[in-house]
Amino acid sequence: MDGDYVIGGVFSIRYYKQTVMHNYTTMPESQKCTGSIDSRELRFARTMVFAIEEINNSTELLPGIKLGYQIHDSCTSVPVTMHVTFQLSNSLDSVFYTGDNCSQSGMVMAIVGESGSTPSISMSRIIRPFNIPQVSHFATCACLSDKQQYPNFFRTVPSDQFQADALAKLVKHFGWTWIGAVRSDSDYGNNGMASFLQAAQKEGICVEYSESLHRTHPHSRIQRLADVIRRSSAVVIVAFTTSSELRILLEELALKPSPPRQWIGSEAWVTNRDMLKFRSCAGAVGFSIQQSVIPSLRDFLLDLSLTEVAASPELTEFWEDAFNCRLGKSAAIDEHVCDGTENIQTLSSQYTDTSQLRITNMVYKAVYAIAHAIHNEVCQDTNSKTQCDKFTRIESKQVLTQLKKVNFSQNGYDVSFDANGDPVARYELVNWQKSESGSIEMVTVGLYDASLPEGQEFHINRNLTWVDGDKHVPVSVCSDSCPPGTRKVLQKGKPICCYDCIPCPEGEISNATDSTDCFPCPKEFWPNAERDTCFPKPVEFLSFDEVLGIILAAFSVVGACLAIITAAVFFCHRTSPIVRANNSELSFLLLFSLTLCFLCSLTFIGAPSDWSCRLRHTAFGIIFVLCISCVLGKTIVVLMAFKATLPGSNVMKWFGPTQQRMTVVSFTFIQVLICTIWLLLSPPFPMKNLTTFKERIILECALGSAIGFWVVLGYIGLLALFCFVLAVLARKLPDNFNEAKLITFSMLIFCAVWITFIPAYVSSPGKFTVAVEIFAILASSFGLILCIFAPKCYIILFKPEKNTKKHLMNKN
Template sequence: MPVSVLVAVQLLNGEEPLFYKGTNCSQSGVVMGVVGDSGSTPSISMSRIFGSFNIPLVSSFSTCACLSDKQQFPSFFRTIPSDHYQADALAKLVKHFGWTWIGVVHSNSDYGNDGIASFLKAVVREGICVEYTESFFRTDPRSSIQRVADVIRRSTAKVVVAFTAVGDMKVLLEELALDLPSPRQWIASEAWVTDPNLMSFSFCAGAIGVAIQRSVIPGLRDFLLNISPSELAASSVLTEFWEDAFNCKLNESLDSDKRVCDGTETLQSLKNPYTETSQLRVTNMMYKAVFAMAHAIHNAVCKEINATIQCDKHIKLEPKQVFTELKKVNFSKNGYQVSFDANGDPVAFYELVNWQRGESGSIELVTVGYYDASLPKGQEFHINRNITWAYGGTQVPVSMCSKNCPPGTRKVLQKGKPICCYDCIPCPEGEISNMTNSPDCFSCSREFWPNAEKDACFPKPVEFLSFDESLSIILAAFSVGGACLAIITLVIFFRHRKSPIVRANNSELSFLLLFSLTLCFLCSLTFIGEPSEWSCMLRHTAFGITFVLCISCVLGKTVMVLMAFKATLPGNNVMKWFGPPQQRITVVILTFFQVLICIVWLILSPPFPMKNLNTYKEKIILECALGSAIGFWVVLGYIGLLAVFCFILAVLARKLPDNFNEAKMITFSMLIFCAVWITFIPAYVSSPGKFTVAVEIFAILASTFGLILCIFAPKCFIIVFQPQKNTKKYLMNKN
């Protein structure tokens, strides 16, 4: 840096050895502009000095992002992109290959410190974690270099980003070569990725990084290969180059063991970096810088008048004029556009290069893609060729603090560690995550439920008591069987309707009772199948009306037994008040009340099909909602009231002296009926899902079977198997 300051002062002073402190400064050889320096640190020092005098400084290799600050460096320009873009490109490169756990080393210089600061900001935006950040300089003590090398060896990160200068990187790689670490994927900055000398470190094969765009400068190779002998003698630098390239001496020297050049040496046969002009990168940046300065001076001196260019050779040119014109430079040279933005920076364009082993076994530099900052966001980064990875691998290496959390799990950060270090926790019941590394699980909508892997929501299965289930088939079989039993009983009674046992038990009410029992059995079928608006209304009303009809008939038979006994007492004429017409009217009135209750229920708040999402989390129960719970319990309560009243009357008549006294059997049937429906209430309330319907069907069938078996089974047994008892004589035989 002191040398750069000295050079800057000398240029300002017209390259004279004296520095004038007075007001009468020398004006000989005033500098209009400067091309250089290459390094960022010297450029910072020189630009601070030149900026005060509006003297433009155009650099070809100073990449520090700090130089874009026009308040500090107003007259600084460069043809190489700022490290701000390089840092962004490197961060996108790391993100592109899925690396979230990396190590970082950088030069302890303006280039390295500012570059890595930009890079660290970029990786934070990309969600990448840095295990370590180490800085060093090539002149540091070896212990410092060893410490950095040991950090790399011990780290768990398989990817190392090196934002270093060539000299610094060479020192680090030499130290690592003494004790090679496990395979590391090197990500290189443009400063060292294209250096041919570093490619001799074979353990860095597979390195990938951003490089300055290469170019072939027209005529340069011919110029370099056509150096004349007179030019060699006139330049000590060319003389030294020649003698080193061909290992000979141009002049005899007693103190040298080298042979004397015999004149057969030719640059055309030389193969070294000097003759390799197809990989010019930084040289092209210098080429553009010189032409940018030339265009600025030309535009300041020459003007276009009447479609002709006229130049004023006697103009007193000021550095400020060149500075002003340099801002407006915009031309194409050698296939590349040259211009500067408001910060004095060019459009950022990088090649993505990869260190690949050639057929000879040596490492070669291969361009595999590019990064163009002028493209829309998200499209700047492109890879168009296969990449060779660390140690010649063909698979992208993995560098993560924790493995990716698969769908169905969520990330939980590990305490005290970066955000890239986490545990994978399965989603709780009812929640899913459908992407990798999900930070949270979320619930499915109410009608959906997670699959077994908890990575997708599927519609919940809809459950109802369908006809194809075993339970439904059993219940339906009992229902149809009960209806058939009632019909068979009806046929038996009809065929023996004139027999004493049938006539003695009020055949008209018996036929009506058997008909209602048949309907009771069949109404249970309406509870099976998918609930619909009509089936929901039908099942409850049909159940309520048929059961009231049934109980009304039983009640009529019970009252008739009581009245018949009282009618046998002397002077009692009660049977004329309870003959067949009165029995029919009683049954109709009692049933009509239930019909009226059902009509009111259906009008005000009828049952309706609904999806029950609360009983089970993982499935939907399709059931009939009661609509009005009061209506349901009034219907059920009315049935219960009639059943209890009938039971009381049957108990009162159970000991009447009659061989065919039905009161005993009615008592048992009502006892079963009441027991079934009393136990039904808690079972109905506590049964989940479709089993609520099954409980209701069971109660209907159990109570109906109780009625038909207790009331009609003994009579049918006598009619079919003991016909000798089906006589008037046996009927009149009182106990």
């Protein structure tokens, strides 16, 4: 249709172009399109006509000016697209206008199209030198946002960059980390998939395979791709393809059914109602342009007369295919002739379906954007009245400049372009769901708005149906998630989504799913059995509540009671010869010290504290020295007594009771002095032993100064050795009540116990160190009391006839 200003339109109404064999002897014919009519693309072309007629009837937009249009079919072919682009650039008018005040009939101010990205790229490069603006309704390749290469390109559909980011977030949202990828081998598919894969990598998503296809590829290549899909382990497939190419793949897959696959689709095919016939794609999810309403469009589409249909080859073919008849003279004798009784109202096709207008609205907005740009250049608003001069000569460059500034609202939809010629990206999330009747329907289940802040763009407001009608989200992972308590270890030569789950090392935990590393527990904590939580380590010490502690405490009390009973027996028989003959004063002092030795072991049981740590070691050292000093005194007394029986000997006066007491006090004082220095310089203190056992804390007494501890033990050992030597020297002295033999045996046991104690003490772990120390105290104490006092108590209690002076003096 002619007009004051003409707008071009290019749509992929047919799928193929006619193959022409050139003989190079005649002028080649014009390229022609073949194949069936794409009723959806036909609806796009008719929507452009509807929008132009609506503008021509408007009193606000371009009043008094008539827009014309030239609409061409590109056959979804780049060569044909280039051909029709040259036609639009050169104009179809053969008349040259030289006057200044005449209509610029035939000159194209801007072009609406193309539906595909690759043809749109070719168009933009051809018309760029002429500054003719191009507004696409369906070319989504992110590459077209490059204003250095495509400065004249605009679009009303969002760039694939936004869709790729949205698809990556969608895949991540449902926990799919192992996917397959299929794309069209075109600028749309290759660039869109590249953007998606880049976004998916940021989200930690891995791709098992990435394959391309094109409708011109040989059948063997399509078969190979279908086999790849059948053999793959990825359940989810992201398809960045056009409808025509995915249709070929799905038809091939249908020949030999593959395992169920969850399809994730791009806008190019997921909203194409012709694709709903493929039931294997039930449950498909993808993003689409928001639904819209264009008033009166349906009436316009259905208002077709036979005259109007006959004037257009595309409408003629559409009409004949839809009603299975032939128009006019083209009908053969045996064919049905279209007579005008056909009712397009009853026709069910994409052309008549206006229930979900998505891309159609993009065409509508593209036409209005161009009209607003022309309006801003040729019209002026004065006194609330708009005046337009249809004779104003304008160039396409001026329309290009005005397009960058347009900002208006039409039917409630905002239209504007950013610096890259892109609109604001808003999508609906659609899901292919089976209806009660068994057919597949597109249902809007969510929204995506790229203008919202990070993390808030995505919103799902309805339940989704998945592959095979399942209500549960399918699982598509290379490796199952690693539970807490394990960490991920990548499998050699495989993507990062393929890994093994290795339990955390000893002492470390991971408390999150799919943790890449384990971290150690704090010093006083230890992992539980699952290694996903740190718990406080159990504190361990020798307590009165456990069996070992009770047994040792019982022996301590029994030993103390035994020493007290022995003292009572000796006290009751203090006048008897056996008691008097063995220095009763030192015997009672020895029994007192042995009682303290037994009770001293109780200080080693229980939770260590400052006072108990200082008391247990110093009390043990002083009491044992007191005990050994008494034994030593008794040994010296035996030796001195037999020296005194020699003629002229006066030894006993040098070792009488006073000297004996002084000997015990002196030896004991030295130990007291050693312990005092130890306590002043570096006393024992309670500590938490974290090194002996990793999984528990040993509460023990640190020695403070190890030198002080070993000096105390060394002094006790020195006295014991000295006492043992003296007892050995006196063991054969003739006397029925000679204690030297008994002291020899007791010191032998004492030294054996404490010599054994040293390696046992050093090697015993944890609370058993304390147990070894208590055992040494009790064993040596029992050795002393049993070897020295048991024989005497036996005679006193059971052999009183031997407890006489006569028996004592009998040296045979």
